Structures are given as structure tokens and as C-alpha cells.
Amino acid sequence: xxxxxxxxxxxxxxxxxxxxxxxxxxxxxxxxxxxxxxxxxxxxxxxxxxxxxxxxxxxxxxxxxxxxxxxxxxxxxxxxxxxxxxxxxxxxxxxxxxxxxxxxxxxxxxxxxxxxxxxxxxxxxxxxxxxxxxxxxxxxxxxxxxxxxxxxxxxxxxxxxxxxxxxxxxxxxxxxxxxxxxxxxxxxxxxxxxxxxxxxxxxxxxxxxxxxxxxxxxxxxxxxxxxxxxxxxxxxxxxxxxxxxxxxxxxxxxxxxxxxxxxxxxxxxxxxxxxxxxxxxxxxxxxxxxxxxxxxxxxxxxxxxxxxxxxxxxxxxxxxxxxxxxxxxxxxxxxxxx
Amino acid sequence: xxxxxxxxxxxxxxxxxxxxxxxxxxxxxxxxxxxxxxxxxxxxxxxxxxxxxxxxxxxxxxxxxxxxxxxxxxxxxxxxxxxxxxxxxxxxxxxxxxxxxxxxxxxxxxxxxxxxxxxxxxxxxxxxxxxxxxxxxxxxxxxxxxxxxxxxxxxxxxxxxxxxxxxxxxxxxxxxxxxxxxxxxxxxxxxxxxxxxxxxxxxxxxxxxxxxxxxxxxxxxxxxxxxxxxxxxxxxxxxxxxxxxxxxxxxxxxxxxxxxxxxxxxxxxxxxxxxxxxxxxxxxxxxxxxxxxxxxxxxxxxxxxxxxxxxxxxxxxxxxxxxxxxxxxxxxxxxxxxxxxxxxxxxxxxxxxxxxxxxxxxxxxxxxxxxxxxxxxxxxxxxxxxxxxxxxxxxxxxxxxxxxxxxxxxxxxxxxxxxxxxxxxxxxxxxxxxxxxxxxxxxxxxxxxxxxxxxxxxxxxxxxxxxxxxxxxxxxxxxxxxxxxxxxxxxxxxxxxxxxxxxxxxxxxxxxxxxxxxxxxxxxxxxxxxxxxxxxxxxxxxxxxxxxxxxxxxxxxxxxxxxxxxxxxxxxxxxxxxxxxxxxxxxxxxxxxxxxxxxxxxxxxxxxxxxxxxxxxxxxxxxxxxxxxxxxxxxxxxxxx
Numbered sequence: 001x002x003x004x005x006x007x008x009x010x011x012x013x014x015x016x017x018x019x020x021x022x023x024x025x026x027x028x029x030x031x032x033x034x035x036x037x038x039x040x041x042x043x044x045x046x047x048x049x050x051x052x053x054x055x056x057x058x059x060x061x062x063x064x065x066x067x068x069x070x071x072x073x074x075x076x077x078x079x080x081x082x083x084x085x086x087x088x089x090x091x092x093x094x095x096x097x098x099x100x101x102x103x104x105x106x107x108x109x110x111x112x113x114x115x116x117x118x119x120x121x122x123x124x125x126x127x128x129x130x131x132x133x134x135x136x137x138x139x140x141x142x143x144x145x146x147x148x149x150x151x152x153x154x155x156x157x158x159x160x161x162x163x164x165x166x167x168x169x170x171x172x173x174x175x176x177x178x179x180x181x182x183x184x185x186x187x188x189x190x191x192x193x194x195x196x197x198x199x200x201x202x203x204x205x206x207x208x209x210x211x212x213x214x215x216x217x218x219x220x221x222x223x224x225x226x227x228x229x230x231x232x233x234x235x236x237x238x239x240x241x242x243x244x245x246x247x248x249x250x251x252x253x254x255x256x257x258x259x260x261x262x263x264x265x266x267x268x269x270x271x272x273x274x275x276x277x278x279x280x281x282x283x284x285x286x287x288x289x290x291x292x293x294x295x296x297x298x299x300x301x302x303x304x305x306x307x308x309x310x311x312x313x314x315x316x317x318x319x320x321x322x323x324x325x326x327x328x329x330x331x332x333x334x335x336x337x338x
Numbered sequence: 339x340x341x342x343x344x345x346x347x348x349x350x351x352x353x354x355x356x357x358x359x360x361x362x363x364x365x366x367x368x369x370x371x372x373x374x375x376x377x378x379x380x381x382x383x384x385x386x387x388x389x390x391x392x393x394x395x396x397x398x399x400x401x402x403x404x405x406x407x408x409x410x411x412x413x414x415x416x417x418x419x420x421x422x423x424x425x426x427x428x429x430x431x432x433x434x435x436x437x438x439x440x441x442x443x444x445x446x447x448x449x450x451x452x453x454x455x456x457x458x459x460x461x462x463x464x465x466x467x468x469x470x471x472x473x474x475x476x477x478x479x480x481x482x483x484x485x486x487x488x489x490x491x492x493x494x495x496x497x498x499x500x501x502x503x504x505x506x507x508x509x510x511x512x513x514x515x516x517x518x519x520x521x522x523x524x525x526x527x528x529x530x531x532x533x534x535x536x537x538x539x540x541x542x543x544x545x546x547x548x549x550x551x552x553x554x555x556x557x558x559x560x561x562x563x564x565x566x567x568x569x570x571x572x573x574x575x576x577x578x579x580x581x582x583x584x585x586x587x588x589x590x591x592x593x594x595x596x597x598x599x600x601x602x603x604x605x606x607x608x609x610x611x612x613x614x615x616x617x618x619x620x621x622x623x624x625x626x627x628x629x630x631x632x633x634x635x636x637x638x639x640x641x642x643x644x645x646x647x648x649x650x651x652x653x654x655x656x657x658x659x660x661x662x663x664x665x666x667x668x669x670x671x672x673x674x675x676x677x678x679x680x681x682x683x684x685x686x687x688x689x690x691x692x693x694x695x696x697x698x699x700x701x702x703x704x705x706x707x708x709x710x711x712x713x714x715x716x717x718x719x720x721x722x723x724x725x726x727x728x729x730x731x732x733x734x735x736x737x738x739x740x741x742x743x744x745x746x747x748x749x750x751x752x753x754x755x756x757x758x759x760x761x762x763x764x765x766x767x768x769x770x771x772x773x774x775x776x777x778x779x780x781x782x783x784x785x786x787x788x789x790x791x792x793x794x795x796x797x798x799x800x801x802x803x804x805x806x807x808x809x810x811x812x813x814x815x816x817x818x819x820x821x822x823x824x825x826x827x828x829x830x831x832x833x834x835x836x837x838x839x840x841x842x843x844x845x846x847x848x849x850x851x852x853x854x855x856x857x858x859x860x861x862x863x864x865x866x867x868x869x870x871x872x873x874x875x876x877x878x879x880x881x882x883x884x885x886x887x888x889x890x891x892x893x894x895x896x897x898x899x900x901x902x903x904x905x906x907x908x909x910x911x912x913x914x915x916x917x918x919x920x921x922x923x924x925x926x927x928x929x930x931x932x933x934x935x936x937x938x939x940x941x942x943x944x945x946x947x948x949x950x951x952x953x954x955x956x957x958x959x960x961x962x963x964x965x966x967x968x969x970x971x972x973x974x975x976x977x978x979x
Contacts, residue, residue, distance in 0.1 A: 105781065107717060108727040118710065125701035128708035132797050133732060133787060134744070134757070149560035151580045152385045159733075160747045167732075167746070187703035193732060193787075197750055205750055206731045216702060220636025221686065223699035230698070244694075246367030246687035248384035254634075254683035256691060276364075276371070286634055289679055303634060330728035330768040332777050 001053075002060055008038050009064040016071045022079045029072055039065055109338040110208055110327055113315040114191055117210055120234050121189045124227070126212065129188040131174035133195070137164050139173035143294040144251040152250045157197035159205065167195035170308060171211035172251060175287075178213070179295035184302050185216040191311075204324045208311040213287070215297070215304030221254060221286055224305035228258055228284060235314065236260050241267065243278055252285025252306055263317050279317060282309035341379045341396050342460040345479070349397035351406040362403050367687045368396070378460055388581025389670040392481030398670075402650035402688055413597045418443075418606040424551060428614045429498040433521050434533065435616040436556040436588050437497055440596050441489055443549045445469065445605035454602070463574075468603040469543045469550060472595055474574075482554060482583055482591035483575030485523075485531060487541045489549035496524045497533065497555075504529060508536045508571075520565040521557065534562045534579040535571055552599070554592035556585050559673070582673035585619045621669055626681045627662045634682050637694045647688045648681065709799075712882045713785060716801060719825055723818040725783040725803050730764035732787060738763035742791035757789035761802035762839055762873055766866055769806055773869065779808035785878065801881065804861070804873035812844055812860060815872040819858045822876075823848065827884040830855075839865055839873075848876070855880040899928060899947040900958045904966065905978040908940050912973050917942070920969055925961040926953065939978065 012032045019025045032039050042061055046054055107115070118128065131139070146152055156169035174190035190211040199205055214223070229242045240261045247257040260281050262273035269275040284307035289299035312324050319338070321327075326334050343356060352359060356372045360379055363370040368390060369382040383390045390396055401408045422441045428434050449455075450471040458465050461478045465471050473484040500516035506529040507513050514532065516522070521533035531537040534557040543550055562579040566572050589611075596607045626648075628641050645655050645663055652671070657664040667675045674680065686694070717727060733746060733754040740759040749755035758764060761784050772780045783803030790796035805815055823830055827850055835847035835857045845859025856876030908917065914932060917940070921930045926946040934941035944965070946958045969975045 103724045105721040105724050105726040105783075107721065108729045110729055111717070111727055115714070125703065125705060127703070127705045128710050130708065134789065134797065149563040151559070151563060155385060159749065161744060162747060185701075185703040187701045187705075195732075197748065199750055205754060206733070214699060214701065214703075216699070218633060219699055220697065221634060221691075222636030222695050222697040225691075225694060226696035226698045229696050243365075244691040245365060245369070246683070246691060248367075248386045253679050254686045254691075274371070286679075289677070328729060328731060329771060330730065330782070331775060332726060332772050332780065332782075333775070335726045335728070 001049075001057055005042065005057075005060050005064055008032065008042070009067065012038075012064075012068050013071060016068070016075055019075060022076065022083075025072055025075055025079065032068055033065070033072075039068070106335055106338055108327075108330075108335065109315050109319060109321075110311055112338060113318065114208060114210065114311050117231075117235065117311070117314075118189065118191060120231055121212060124187075124230075126187045126189045126214075129174050129178045129190050130192065131168070131171070131177050131190065133168060133193055134161060134165055135168040135173050137166060139176050140166055140168050140170075143176045143291065144172050145288050145290040145294075146250045150250070152248075155249075159195050159197050169196055170194050171209040172306070172308060174211055175213045175251075175306060176291070176295060179215070179292075179297060184297065184304070186304070187214045188212070201323045201325070202313075202316075204312065204328060206328065207324070209308050210311060211306070211308045213304060213306045215287065215302055217302060219286075219303045219305055221256075221305070224256070224284055224286065224307070227305070228282070228307060232258065232260050232281065235318075236263065247283060247285075249283055249285055251288050251291050252283075253288045255283070255285035258282045258284055258307075281314065281317075282307055284308070339381050339383055339391055339396070340373070340460065340462045341381055341393060342457060343377060343379060345393050345457060345461075346379070346397055346400065348411060349394055349409050350401045350404075351409065352400065353404060353406060359400065359404075363399065365690065365692065366399065366403050368399055374460070385581070386674040388578060388673055389481070389584065391578055391581065392477075393479045395481055395670070398652060402647070402652075405650060413594055415593050415597045415607055416600065417609040420606070420608050422608040422610040422612065424495065424612055426495045426612045426614050427497070429496065430521060431616045433499075433558045433561040434497045434555060435558070435619070436585060437495075437612070437614045438554045438588055438592050439495065439612040440552045440592055441549065441608040442552060442596060442599055442605045443489075443608060445548060445550055445599060445603045447543060447545050447547050447603065451602060467543065467545065469547070469599060472598045472602060473552075475598070476591050476595050477574060477578070480587055480591045480594065481578055482587045483534070483578050484591060484595055485537050485553045485575075486543045487530060487537070487551040487553065488543055488547045489551045490547075491541045492525045492530060492551060494526055495530075495551070495553075496522075496526065498522055498524055500529065500532075506530075506532065507539045508532065509539055509542055510536070511539060514569050514571070516569065519568040521561055523553070532565065532569065532571075533557055535566055535569070535576040536573055550599075550605075552592060552595055554588050554595070556583055556588050584670035585672065586669040589613065619669070619672070622667045622672065622676060623656055624665050624667065624675070624678055624681055625662050626665055626678055629661065630678060631682055631685065634679070635686055635694055636697060637689075639685060639689055643689070644681075644685045647685050650688065651684055653681075653684075709882055713799075713878070715825065716822065716878070716881070717785065719822050720783045720803060720818070723781075723821065725781045725805070725818070728765070728768050728782045728784050730761070730768060730784060730786070732758055732789070734758045734763060740791055744789050744791070759788050759791060760839070760875060761786055761788065761800055762804070762861070762875055765802055765804045765873065766861070766871070769804060769866070769871065773807075777807070779806070779810070781805045781808075781810075799878040800875060801856075801878045802873065802875040804871055806869050806871040810870065810872055812872055815858055815874060816846070819848070819856075819874050819876075823850075823881075826881055835859060838862075850880075850884055853880060855884075895947060895949060897948060897950070897952045899945045900953050900955075902944050902946070902958065902962050903933075903941060904944060904962075905934075905939060905941040906969065907938050907976040907978065909974050910938070912975065914940060917969065917973060917975065920973065921965055924965040924968070926957065927961070927965070 015028045046058055158169050159167040171190045171192050178188050194209045232242050243259040244256040247255045249255045258281050259278035261267040262277055262279050264270050264272045267277035269277050273279055287304040287306050292299040356376045360370040360372050370379050373380045426437055428437050447467050450465055450468045454471055455465040463474050469486050477483050499518050500520040500522045502517045504516045522529045523531040523533050530541040557579045559580050559582045562576050566576045600607050631639055648665055652668040654666040655663055656666050734756055735753040736756045739756045743759050744757040746755050769780050785801050787797045788800045830850040832846045835845040836842045839862055841860035841862050847854050848856040858874030861871040861873050928945045928947040930942055930944045933943045966977050
């Protein structure tokens with residue numbers, strides 16, 4: 001009896017080992033382990049054997065069964081791995097063929113730069129304020145300490161609607177509008193469109209500015225320097241040097257023009273920076289006490305800083321654009337690049 | 339201003355090379371570059387620093403920055419025995435608080451000597467003749483504009499307001515028509531100069547002129563601004579008067595001119611000088627508190643140091659106490675230094691902005707929300723729809739705006755003369771531009787303001803977009819518009835729209851909260867001919883005001899859905915919306931969508947579900963049959979089987 005088992009085992013192991021395909025294995029499984037398989041038959045015979053024999057015989061039969069099952073499983077795994085491998089080998093794509101794009105649009109480069117800047121100031125704790133494009137002479141000039149017959153008015157070439165209304169020449173009127181309504185402490189930025197009667201490769205009658213205003217007790221010029229240096233390094237890179245240079249704006253005093261190391265030559269001097277190594281980026285200063293007077297703030301108690309910058313100029317420097325008019329022409333071949 | 343370095347050196351000791359000097363000037367607020375083989379420093383003078391518009395003014399700054407001494411130029415006027423006989427009547431004492439004059443006889447008008455011509459050319463001024471050149475020379479050197487008249491042609495000088503319509507031919511040969519805004523220098527008969535701006539041709543110094551009247555005056559800045567704006571003429575002289583000249587320099591300049599003229603052009607200076615002065619101007623004094631310096635600048639600059647800086651700039655320290663100093667402002671700074679803060683600025687710029695430490699303020703202000711984030715979301719959705727953002731001018735051509743749009747009184751161009759009332763025209767212009775440049779497909783949008791025709795200032799934020807070319811059609815546009823709308827609300831209605839700009843059969847208006855918040859559809863072929871354009875315009879303020887209801891979670895279904903497809907021929911005039919609503923009313927219908935349209939055949943996919951049990955085929959079939967019957971009976975559709 002045991003010999004019979006051994007014979008079946010040897011035959012089975014040989015068959016399975018030599019199997020050429022998954023179906024050979026399936027056949028072998030049926031032949032030996034199936035309902036009418038050889039081992040199954042022997043198993044059925046167990047019942048008629050005497051107790052002692054049955055135990056020995058049963059044990060041998062079980063061992064054989066486990067051996068065969070084990071071999072079947074491992075051979076099956078081999079074949080299936082082989083099949084997968086064959087499938088993989090036959091499936092090679094040309095990965096250089098173009099992908100199927102879900103074509104997204106793009107934000108206008110001015111919006112991209114503006115959003116980046118707004119983000120920096122929002123994280124610092126500033127809030128966004130807005131004002132109208134069509135402004136009164138009072139908000140655009142008078143309240144900003146720019147009297148009517150003062151030569152400083154020439155700093156802004158103005159587009160007028162009538163004697164009192166104009167297209168705002170800067171975002172600074174928003175400062176006045178906010179201060180009229182709110183008491184300090186105050187931390188706002190005012191992004192928006194501004195208008196000047198100018199047009200050439202670096203000047204557009206319509207462009208964008210970002211204005212900032214911080215008013216509280218004991219705000220100093222040092223704070224202005226700290227805030228703007230941090231901001232400019234965020235925009236132009238941590239390694240860039242920033243320089244503050246005395247300037248003049250009727251609504252701030254002291255006033256400072258802020259320069260960043262040239263983006264092209266890193267300060268060595270080139271055509272872009274007119275050999276100075278520096279690029280003028282923004283205007284700033286401590287809010288002039290006269291401006292506080294216009295909005296009813298006590299300049300002995302409060303101080304503040306204000307700043308403003310042209311977004312197109314910064315975008316031109318960041319992206320290497322040499323003609324401001326490209327921004328408003330909206331050629332898709334231009335817009336796609338950002 | 340162009341400052342020849344040799345000339346500058348006559349007034350101040352310079353102990354650094356030109357490049358270094360330019361850098362130091364720049365960091366003190368006088369943006370400077372070296373030009374012309376280091377012979378000239380070109381300085382940008384800030385609008386409030388009229389006192390720097392001269393060699394002397396630049397020298398004062400250099401002396402303060404380099405801490406070197408100013409050099410005084412000696413001169414002497416030799417007067418003849420003959421006394422000056424000239425009557426000057428100043429009728430406008432406020433506008434002309436000081437008028438001085440000298441008379442010089444026996445001059446020979448000729449070319450200037452070479453050195454003088456060279457200097458003028460380096461400074462950017464064209465030589466004319468020795469008399470004119472000397473006045474120009476001193477204009478550059480001292481910042482005081484002067485004018486020379488031919489004395490033979492003038493009997494008396496009157497400083498008065500011009501009369502409306504009064505005419506004068508100026509030195510440049512042009513006839514100027516004046517009004518009350520201008521101040522005139524006149525003789526009893528006619529105007530001889532527009533005060534502070536330009537002299538008249540008739541009374542000018544010409545070859546052959548023998549006797550001259552030399553004028554040196556102080557004109558009120560605002561008056562010169564007005565006058566110069568009115569006649570649209572700006573000169574080296576008017577520019578300096580506008581920024582205020584040094585009241586105390588009027589006399590010195592006159593005397594220097596007299597001395598130079600008699601030296602160079604011959605002639606004798608008549609004895610005495612005219613000086614019609616309103617009242618002597620007193621220099622202002624200002625108190626400067628130490629603590630205030632620290633509070634504004636954030637740096638401790640002690641009293642001694644600030645006093646030293648101010649002295650270098652020509653200020654006088656009248657009194658010093660423990661916590662403040664009393665400062666007298668020099669006459670040449672009367673225009674821009676009037677308050678304590680002005681002194682602090684002076685100290686800061688000479689002390690050096692770079693020496694003030696950077697600090698980070700603690701921001702205590704309350705933050706508040708703006709629409710910025712929500713507009714960002716709108717932009718993101720449209721980008722996802724494949725639209726590119728554009729930015730167009732707020733001003734358009736009159737034809738592109740509604741009647742009554744706001745006009746600009748001094749536009750740069752006709753196409754930029756009216757405030758836009760819609761963004762659609764601007765987008766169509768962008769479309770044209772891109773089609774001209776061979777784009778086959780244009781998908782764009784803009785977020786911007788439009789300007790009311792009724793009320794000023796009434797500005798609305800609008801969102802507008804268009805698609806053209808490629809697979810653009812009404813339904814693609816509709817899909818974009820609705821995916822945007824649904825980010826804000828599901829509670830809106832679409833209705834047929836008949837109105838400006840749009841094709842009446844292919845347009846819809848969007849109604850939410852009982853208001854039209856926008857419209858979309860095919861652009862009217864009258865507006866754009868060559869290609870079909872689909873556009874939308876939405877009132878952004880109203881869109882953002884729609885509050886999407888709070889999001890509440892609905893449990894996910896436990897039992898499966900069953901889908902059935904239904905194809906039908908739809909008679910003309912039956913809107914698919916009616917079919918959809920009819921199907922939705924069917925038993926067990928969870929949802930329905932259109933999945934195919936071909937001509938008048940439409941195919942709908944219906945999902946049935948019971949939330950309490952798995953549906954049987956039979957249950958679904960009963961409902962499905964009923965739906966078909968209802969469609970056939972009430973809508974006369976023909977079910978395809």
C-alpha cells in the first residue's frame with residue numbers, strides 16, 4: 001500500500017515538475033487531488049483498513065498530499081509570474097508620444113505677481129482695502145499733502161474727468177479713505193489699478209500698484225526698513241541686497257526710495273541698472289504729519305509708514321520683459337509663458 | 339541738473355573721486371551719476387529741493403556730506419558816479435515780494451569768452467551773447483534767474499497782473515496771449531516780460547544794445563506755477579521760481595552779474611540799485627526734540643550729533659537744552675524746511691539711512707476679510723475651464739461704450755477716451771488681436787471694473803469671458819458658466835435673453851435671488867462677423883454675494899442603483915428641461931442625465947434607487963414603462979425601441 005502511495009507521489013511530482021503550462025498543472029491537480037483523483041481514491045480506501053494500518057497509511061497519504069499541493073502551488077505561482085512577465089514584455093509604450101492634456105488656462109502675469117505680493121503681506125498681518133478708480137481731487141492730491149499749485153503735482157501726469165474728478169494716479173487715496181473710517185492700529189494694503197497720462201515702453205496709461213500703510217504707536221523708520229527688506233527678499237530672493245535712499249513724496253517724511261540689487265548683473269553694473277548695480281523698486285516713507293492732520297489722527301501719539309510700488313515694473317524685472325505694452329496686448333503666445 | 343565738476347570745485351573742497359562723490363550724493367537723496375569723462379556729475383534734484391538747482395546748492399550738499407568747507411567767491415562791483423534813474427512800481431507785492439534792478443551803461447554786446455561758453459555748454463545751456471550768457475551763468479551758479487532788458491526801450495518798470503487777452507511776443511518769437519493768471523513786467527505802454535518765465539522780444543538785449551536794465555527778483559512760487567501752466571511754457575527760470583528761489587540771494591546775484599558784465603562786456607554800473615521789498619523776510623526757527631528723532635527713526639542720534647549735521651547744512655543752532663534744540667532755517671531752505679519732521683529728515687539723510695537698523699514691527703491691527711480670496715476662487719475655476727486671464731484698459735473708444743459713459747477730458751488717444759461700461763468689447767479686441775496673429779482658438783476671461791453712466795463714482799466688478807474657435811459652442815460655454823455658478827449657488831434660473839451684444843436665439847440670462855446677475859451666449863453677428871464667439875458677462879459683486887448654503891453630509895446609499903437608457907425623437911419646441919423634469923417625477927428615479935444627442939434624437943440615462951432595499955427588475959420596469967407613457971402622452975415624444 002505504501003509503495004502504491006510512493007509510486008503515485010513520484011509520478012505526480014515528476015508530472016508537475018515537468019508541466020509545460022498552467023493547464024498541465026490543472027490536469028495534474030485533477031488527476032491526483034480531484035474528486036476522482038488517485039490520492040482521493042486511496043483516501044476513500046482508508047475506511048476499510050484496520051485501525052493500526054489506517055494510522056500509518058493515513059499519515060503517509062497526508063504527507064504525500066501536502067507535498068503535491070505545495071509543488072502545485074509553487075509551480076502555479078511560477079507560471080503566473082511568467083505570464084505576467086510575458087505580458088509586460090509585450091507592452092512597451094512610446095513614452096515620447098504626447099500626453100492628453102486637460103488644458104488649463106493661466107493667470108495673467110500681473111495677477112500672478114500681485115497675488116504673490118498680497119500673500120506676503122497678508123501673512124504679516126495686513127488686510128486688503130479698496131478704493132475707487134475714479135477719485136476726487138481731494139483724495140488723490142489735497143489730503144495727501146499735494147496742494148493745488150505746488151510743483152510736486154507734476155510728479156503725476158493726470159487723466160481728468162472734470163475739474164474735481166480724475167482717474168487716481170496712485171493707490172495712495174485708499175490710505176486716506178481707510179484712515180477717515182478707522183482708528184489706529186491699522187495695517188492695510190491696497191492693490192489696484194492706477195492711471196497716468198504716459199505711454200512708452202516702460203509707461204502705460206493703465207497700470208497696477210500695491211500700497212501699504214501701517215499706523216500705530218511708535219512705528220519707526222527702522223520698522224519700515226525691516227518690513228520692506230523682508231518683503232523684497234521674499235520677492236527677489238534671500239541673497240539680494242536692499243538699499244534705502246532718501247527721496248521726496250509729499251505724503252511721507254522722511255521718504256525713501258527702495259532699491260534692490262540688479263536682477264541681471266547682481267550689482268556688478270549693466271544696461272538694465274544703468275551701471276548703478278541697483279534697481280529702483282518702490283517708494284516709501286513715514287506718514288507725513290500733515291496727512292494725519294487731514295484724517296484727524298494725532299501725530300504726536302501715532303506714527304506710521306506707507307509704501308507703494310508698481311506691479312508691472314516688478315513683473316518686468318522678474319520675468320525679463322522689456323515692453324510694458326505686452327501686458328495689455330494679451331497675445332496668447334505671451335500669456336502662455338507664465 | 340548737470341554739474342561740471344571743475345565749477346563745483348570753485349565752491350567746495352572735494353576730497354573723493356567723482357564716482358565716490360556720486361554714490362555719496364545718491365545715498366543722501368541727490369541721485370547722481372558721473373558723465374562726460376568725469377567732467378560732469380548729472381544730479382536728479384528732488385522736487386522739494388529747489389535750493390539744489392545750482393552749483394552753489396550742490397556745493398552746500400557736498401560740503402555737508404563730505405564734511406568739507408564751502409569756499410566763498412570774492413567779487414566787487416565798481417559803480418560809476420552817475421546815479422541810477424529808474425522807477426519800479428510793484429503793484430502785486432504778494433506775488434513779487436522783492437524786485438531789484440541795476441542799470442549798466444556802455445556795454446558792448448558780443449560773443450562770450452571761450453571759458454564762459456564752454457562752461458555753459460557743459461551745463462547744457464546754449465550760448466547767445468555775453469549779456470544773456472552772464473545771466474544764464476549766474477542762474478546755473480547761484481540758482482537766481484535774472485533778466486536783462488534794453489534800457490533804451492523802457493521808461494518805467496511796473497510789476498502787475500496781466501489783463502485778459504493781453505499779448506506779448508516772447509524771446510522765442512512766439513506771440514503769447516495772457517490772462518489774469520500771469521504776472522507781467524511792463525512799462526507804461528506794454529508788457530516787456532512774463533514775470534519769472536520769459537522776456538519779451540522787443541525789449542531784449544541785441545547786438546547794438548548799449549544800456550541795460552538788469553532784473554533780479556523773487557516771485558511767489560504758486561503764481562509762477564499757475565502762469566506757466568496757463569501759457570504752457572516752462573523755462574530754466576520758471577522752474578527755479580516755481581521751486582522758490584533764495585530771498586537773500588536776489589541781491590548777491592544781481593551784484594555778481596553787474597561785476598561780471600562790467601568785467602566781460604565792458605560798461606559802467608550806475609551808482610545804486612533798486613530794491614522794492616514787501617518786508618524783510620525773517621528766517622524761521624523750529625524746535626527739535628531728541629525724543630521725537632528716536633520715535634520717528636527708531637535710532638538714537640544724540641543732540642550733539644544732530645546739531646552737528648544741521649550746522650553742516652547751514653542751519654543755525656539758536657539754543658540747546660537737555661532734550662531739544664532750537665534751529666534757525668537758512669533762507670535758501672525756507673521752501674522745504676518748516677517743521678520738526680523736516681529737520682528729522684535732514685538728520686536722517688545725512689546720518690545715513692543705511693545706519694538705521696532694520697526692525698520688525700509687531701502688527702496689532704485687527705485683520706478683516708476682503709473679496710480677494712473669493713475672486714481668486716472664481717479665477718481658479720475659469721482657469722480649470724481652460725480660459726486664460728487677460729487685462730485690458732479701463733478706457734475704451736466711445737463706440738465701445740454705452741451712451742452716456744464717463745468721458746476723460748484729456749485722453750491720450752481716442753481709443754482711450756471713455757470709461758468702459760462692459761468688458762465684452764475689450765475681450766473682442768483681444769480676440770481680434772490673437773486671430774490676426776494666427777491663433778485658431780481663443781479662450782479668455784477678465785475680472786475688472788465697469789463704470790456706471792449714471793452715478794459717479796459707481797464702479798462695479800464684472801467677470802467676463804469668451805470662447806471662439808476650436809470646439810467652442812453654446813453648450814461648452816454654458817457648462818463653464820454653470821460650473822462657476824454652482825460653486826456659489828444651485829439656486830438660480832436661466833431664461834432666454836434678448837439684449838445688446840447677444841444673438842437673441844442663442845443667449846440666456848442668469849437669475850439668482852430674483853435679480854439678473856449675468857448673461858451668456860453667442861455674440862451678435864453684427865458685433866463680430868468672421869467667427870462665432872460665445873461670451874459671458876457676470877456681475878461679480880452679485881455673484882460673490884450669493885451665499886452657498888452650509889454643506890451637510892448625506893449618508894451614502896446602502897443599496898445599488900439600476901440604470902435604464904431611454905432614446906426618443908423630440909418634437910421641435912419641447913425643451914429638454916421639460917423632459918428631464920418629467921422623468922424626474924417618475925417613481926424611484928434618483929437622477930437622470932442626457933448622454934447623447936443627434937439631431938432631434940436624445941438619449942437619457944435614468945438611475946433608479948430605493949434607499950431601503952435592493953430594487954427588483956420588475957419594480958424598475960413598472961416605473962420605466964410609466965415614464966415612457968407619460969413622455970409620449972404629454973410631450974408627444976416618440977420613444978425609440
